[in-house]
Amino acid sequence: MANIITLILIVNMIISFYIVFRHQRSVATSWAWLIILLIFPVAGFIIYGFIGRGISKENLFAINKQKHISLDKVNKMQAYSLEKIFSNDTSHKAIQLIKYFNNQKEAPLSKNNAxxxxxxxQSNFQKIFNDMQNAHHTINxxxxxxxxxxxxxxxxNLLIDKAKNGIKVRIIFDPWGSLGTKLSWFKPLIKVGGEVIPFITSQNNIKKYRINYHMHxxxxxxxxxxxxTGGYNIGDQYIGHNKKFGYWRDTNIxxxxxxxxxxxERFVMDWNASNDYKHTIKFSDLLFPKCNNDPYNTNHSTVxxxxxxxxxxxxxxxxxxxxxxxxxxxxxxxxxxxLIPDDPMIATWVTAATSGVDVRIMIPCMPDHIGIYRATEWYANYLMNMGIKIYIYEKGFLHAKTVTIDNDFSTVGSMNQDYRSYLLNFEDEIIIYDNTITKQLKDIFKHDMCECYQLT
Incomplete structure (x- = not known):
């Protein structure tokens, strides 16, 4: 009996080492998982399956190879060289940031955007519906x-109507974020020519129930x-029709x-990564129409x-x-x-605050996930004690994901200030180089402060 137990422990140790170290992780994360798997041979593997398991090599290959599809063509369609923009349009302190984001030629600077x-x-979704209603070729x-x-x-139903009228409609959704929504719900759209697919990392019953590696x-x-893009998803709670949350405060761009x-392009790459070759999207003028850029137009935004x-x-x-x-x-x-930042982000905020920069963070007054909110509260108190101003939004649930820097730069997108958005989920963010839009977002922040109390 003792020999059998010893053999089981040895096998468990070998499997644990293989599982943990076959993926690139931080040293702390690797050893933390190794300890859990060694101490809890059965329960540890179950927990790892839902939380710790990485993305398969096949999925990574499918995602990464899409970076080369149409990218060069779309970059050329931006119609500006970085040198021309740097010399004429961008403040000196933005040059290195722009170069950083475009280091892999994945985020070219885009001018003349309204x-x-x-x-x-209500206004947000009404405008989205109007835009989709007026579509001529594609809705993705x-x-x-x-x-x-x-x-x-x-x-x-609006997408079904558009598909019936010859508009090409495609949907990618994440089954984890859409729990309770089955693929069969989309069948009426599929029957009239629409296409629907789960994101590549959540395409089977095991993957879709793990906590990490989701399309956010x-x-x-x-x-x-x-x-x-922005913070809004599709659901009644996002228009304030959920008693748990009440008023919903979000930001879209x-x-x-x-x-x-x-x-x-981002949609096409995600679609192709999530599909087999027969159903991939090819570059076309309908998907990527030519832009009429006017280099002398200074009234529009650079992003x-x-x-x-x-x-x-x-x-x-x-x-x-x-x-x-x-x-x-x-x-x-x-x-x-x-608000569950990692150490580098905390250091950035604290360093800025102790250097005289006015650092303010606004968070909701209520949880949507109780455990996550308790962590948010802990970090809020910690950061407050480090000199950062924390504001608690009381009117309803704050779901906006925005950042403003001075009066010069701002961001709107899907990224939360937490570990999962930093490292574990697929996100998109609009970096805005426009002081008018930045001031508008700051005015919105000031208005929201009227519905807040400051943590002390």
Whole structure:
């Protein structure tokens, strides 16, 4: 009997070492998982299956190879060289940040974009519906959460009508974020020519129930000319029709111009990675229409569309956000529903605050996940004691994900200020180089402060 137990322990140790060290992780994470697997041979493997298991090599290959599809063509369609932009349009302190985000030629600087910010739930969805209603060729939708409820059905029915009228409609959704929504719910759309697919990392019953490695993006692209992204998903709670949350406070951004091509490209890459070869999307003028850029037009916004995920070897977006915040001279104002930052981000905020920068972070007053909110509260108190101003939004649930730096730069997207957004989920973020839009977002922050109390 003793020999059998010894053999089991040896086999468990070998398997544990293999499972933990076959993926690249931080030293602390690797040893933490190894200890759990060795101490809890059965329960440890179950926990690891839902939380610790990485992305398969096959999925990583499928995601990474898409980076080369249409990228060069779309980059050329931006119509500007970095040198020309640097000499004419961008402040000196933004040059290195822009170069960093475009280091792999994945986030070219995009000029002459019209930007609208939406924080009112009804206005946001009404405008999205209007844009989809006016589509001429394609509607591509990618959401973390797509719920089978009143808003979800209204959204789906509009897509069904457009598909019946010859518009090509495609949907990517994440089954974890859309728990309760079955693929069969989309059948009426599929019957009239629409296409629907789960994101590549959640395409079977085991993968879709793990906590990490999910597609957290929220993207709508119409005809390759109009694009939406931000914090809103599709569901009744996002229009305040959920008693648990009540009023829902979120932020979306509407982009018209060349940047829509970059969000279209992101959708196409995610679609192709999640599909077999027969159903992949090829480059076409309908998907990527030519932009009429006017280099002398100074009334529109300059942005970068930055995408990130666990397929990258380093936390590309997180590191870029740190670099962005390190440029602050006056203020860093952040809105986030989840506040579970890692040490490098904490160090950035604390260093800025102790250097005289006005660092403010706004978080919700209520949990949507009780454990996560308790962690958010802990970090809020910790950061407050380190000199950072923490504001608790009381009107309802704050789900906005925005950052403003001084009066110069701002970001809107799907990225939360937490470990999962930094390292474990697939995100998209719009980096905005426009002081008018930044001031608008700061005014929104100030208005929201009227519904807050400051943590003391």
């Amino acid at each position: 930007i609208e910010i939406y924080t009112d739930n 939708v990618e959401y973390y959460s797509f719920m089978n409820d009143q808003l979800g059905n209204k959204f789906l 993006r929220k993207i709508v692209v119409i005809d390759g000319k109009i694009a939406w 509407r982009l018209v111009g060349p940047a829509a091509l970059l969000l279209q 970068q569309v930055v995408n990130d995920g666990p397929d990258k070897e380093v936390p590309y977006l997180r590191n870029g956000m740190i670099k962005l915040m390190m440029m602050a001279k006056e203020s860093i104002w952040i809105q986030t529903p989840y």
